[in-house]
Amino acid sequence: MIAERMRTKRFGRAVSYFHRIDSTNTFALKVAGERDALHGRLIVAGGQSGGRGRHGRRWWNEPEKDILCSLILCPPEPRAMWHLLTLSCGASICEALRDSYGLPAGMRWPNDVLIDGRKLCGVLTESGEDRLVIGFGVNCNGDPEKLPEDARAATSLRAELGRSVQRWSLLSRILECFERRYALFCTHDTEGLRKQHLSLLGTLGRRVRVWTSGKHPIEGMAIDLEESGRLVVLCDHGPQVSLSSGEVTELKLEEKTKS
């Protein structure tokens, strides 16, 4: 039923649907390890009992309300560029939300989709031996108030639009947008991708606090995105740095560094 809606060439043409599963990413990683794992195969769930977010966090959902899925890809080398696909997936979700509902969706580097500062969607990219699994969750028809406390600052499409949405039409649109960006990725057109990512990256021009692996966060102004997908931050108390990963919080312009 979901596969029939797809207007893509490969993405989501083969779909495995689970009414309930622990995590679509965990399942997709298992499948991706099999020799004949299909490029473009999509794992979709109505509900997850152990949905995973970044940094070991949980991803909550109300059953049958959201988009919860993981896409298996076999991207070309170099592997070091694969993380660009996380940004591309986020940008595709933003584009689909803007086109379908006129919502001002933007990306918070590197993997969130926000609407007016509230999180609507998260992307979790994980790699196997020669496959990549890109999982994303989009809060569609649920009520953020019913989520556990740590997720209540989130939003849903229903909360934004005041009505329910057709999840699988949106999913189909997201995958169409993503397949187009993936084609650019395969031709190594990283400048083309950068331009597209830049136009949807809400983090740019904002004061940010970024937790990387160090003990103290970096604080400063997010000023650029490199072709490699690294975020360039002009630090308040030091030089300019370019970050390959991290957890970003947007600060108010006047917010002072905490020591």
Ligand code: BTN
């Ligand atoms: C994040 O914001 O930290 C990323 C959240 C990713 C959640 C999705 S839901 C579908 C897929 N399966 C999972 O277990 N996680 C991802």
